[in-house]
Amino acid sequence: MAPTATIGLAALVTALAAACGGAQRPAVIGYAFQTSGAPNVAVARDEVASWPPGGRTVLFVFDSVAAGEPADVEIERAQRLVAVPGIVGVVGHAGSRGTLAGAPVYNEAGVPHVAPTSTSLLLRRAGPWTFSLAPDDSTEGAFIAEFVVASLGARAVSVFYANDEYGEGLRDGVRAHLLPRGVTLLNEVSFGPRSDVAPLVDAALRRGRPDAVISAGRWAETAALARQMAVRVPGIRVVAGDGAMFLPRLADSAGPAAAALYVVDFWVPDPADSASRAFVDRYRRVTGADPLGPQAMSHDALMLLARAVRDVGADRGAVRRYLESLGRERPPYPGITGPISFGPGRRTNLVMTRLVDGHPERVAWP
Secondary structure (H helix, E strand, O other): OOOEEEEEHHHHHHHHHHHOOOOOOOEEEEEEEEHHHHHHHHHHHHHHHOOOOOOOOEEEEEEEEOOOOOHHHHHHHHHHHHOOOOEEEEEEOOOHHHHHHHHHHHHHHOOOEEEOOOOOHHHHHOOOOEEEOOOOHHHHHHHHHHHHHHOOOOOEEEEEEEOOHHHHHHHHHHHHHHHHHOOEEEEEEEEOOOOOHHHHHHHHHOOOOOOEEEEEOOHHHHHHHHHHHHHHOOOOEEEEOHHHOOOOHHHHHHHHHHHHEEEEEOOOOOOOOHHHHHHHHHHHHHHOOOOOHHHHHHHHHHHHHHHHHHHHOOOHHHHHHHHHHEOOOEOOEEEOOEEEOOOOOOOOOOEEEEEEOOEEEEOOOO
């Protein structure tokens, strides 16, 4: 693979002019993510640069905004990326709302779109150019429901959920898999990062004391929920979906209450796996930090598109067919998070973790 670069949109025209001195225009892979995602592109660049020479030059283009931007901003990001000369695929966006907003743009333009961490069930109908890596809300809901019943022995549960595509989708997934197990759902409470969680918790507890609490929210509201529950019901377990896994902020904000938190993640490093060890070593060398599940998922998505370019070239239709063929005509792509395919019977990885000294550790359970 020829040299790679990580670049912003403002500098792209200059980079393309310099790179196009040869016979082929570079293949551009877009990354639409929060500003915290910048290290992911640097690590992808480093890995692709280590591939054998030959083939088309790959440029990684990073278009970032702050978390929680409205749908129109996410649409504008998608429109900027599909207009980039040489774009062959896009990875993003960070959350379900942004991904769902951008998907119609990518599908209309015929640009392969890989969503690494979005879980909304609606992505199943996003279009033939959109491919989702993460398990959807129904799958994650079943995983959480099984954990609170089989591992925690819960018979009565309260659910707190963010009032958006992510929170509502995971709430529905949890409910659909808790009720058939005979679990009493005491409350379904909407909350957000600006909510005063204390009165919400007090009102919920007046309807009964749960054996466990489920948070379908992000790090700020999940940490606040854990703190309030620790005061009112000492020792109660709070089980959070993947959206809460944002470290170190979750652990720092939860404080001592973090000891009662269980959090779903997509990946935890496995020291026995050589690919996992190599990724952790590369991530540390390039960024000076340790990767978490969302970083591993983004890395798999970026490298998947780069691998597609290497194998089938920079034609968008060929890249889409490559993605569709994984697990069918082609073997699954060997990702850091596990084998990747998009057909029936695809493998989805979910891990239950606990925070130990601010770091996620795998929870063993039946």
